[in-house]
Amino acid sequence: xxxxxxxxxxxxxxxxxxxxxxxxPRVTDSSxxxxxxxxxxxxxxxxxxxxxxxxxxxxxxxSELKQTQDESRRFFVTKNSKTIESQQSWEGKxxxxxxxxxxxxxxxxxxxxxxxxxxxxxxxxxxxELKRKGLKSLVIATxxxxxxxxxxxxxxxxxxxxxxxxxxx
Ligand SMILES: Cc1cc2nc3c(=O)[nH]c(=O)nc-3n(C[C@H](O)[C@H](O)[C@H](O)COP(=O)(O)O)c2cc1C
Numbered sequence: 001x002x003x004x005x006x007x008x009x010x011x012x013x014x015x016x017x018x019x020x021x022x023x024x025p026r027v028t029d030s031s032x033x034x035x036x037x038x039x040x041x042x043x044x045x046x047x048x049x050x051x052x053x054x055x056x057x058x059x060x061x062x063s064e065l066k067q068t069q070d071e072s073r074r075f076f077v078t079k080n081s082k083t084i085e086s087q088q089s090w091e092g093k094x095x096x097x098x099x100x101x102x103x104x105x106x107x108x109x110x111x112x113x114x115x116x117x118x119x120x121x122x123x124x125x126x127x128x129e130l131k132r133k134g135l136k137s138l139v140i141a142t143x144x145x146x147x148x149x150x151x152x153x154x155x156x157x158x159x160x161x162x163x164x165x166x167x168x169x
Pocket of ligand 1: 023026114115116117118119152157158
């Protein structure tokens with residue numbers, strides 16, 4: 001993953017053409033808009049970089065462990081990289097974990113958020129020249145405080161009954 005932090009008017013204006021019209025106020029009225037990207041294609045240099053960081057952080061105290069870690073990660077990369085689409089899908093799942101964490105962490109400190117899939121990924125990639133940087137835009141989260149007249153904020157939450165969601169085996 002890689003994250004773009006959009007926290008000023010010039011940056012907001014830059015990405016706005018890629019944002020669906022109905023979503024544009026989510027961005028312009030936010031304090032921070034975060035664009036979540038995946039690395040595409042997933043290059044060898046990134047795997048080496050990860051391994052070096054883990055070693056630097058003390059997670060790989062022996063050369064055997066370093067080798068095992070490298071091999072096992074490469075096993076999963078290979079398994080999930082049969083096509084560029086499957087690789088992007090796999091990376092996307094991992095990056096959505098970060099989205100979930102952000103939404104949860106924001107709520108925990110009283111900051112409101114909106115996940116935003118309503119934007120044109122190709123246009124965003126073009127504006128930020130992401131392809132050249134080995135990245136692909138995936139999803140957005142906007143952060144701020146809900147407006148008094150935010151109709152969505154005043155409506156109750158809607159959740160399916162637990163019987164439809166959970167199966168106890
Ligand atoms: C993956 C994802 C994408 C979403 N995309 C948008 C969007 O483009 N625009 C928008 O206004 N809300 C978007 N939402 C927010 C939903 O419309 C809805 O407000 C939200 O999921 C409600 O969550 P809650 O029931 O936990 O409050 C998105 C939500 C998710 C999870």
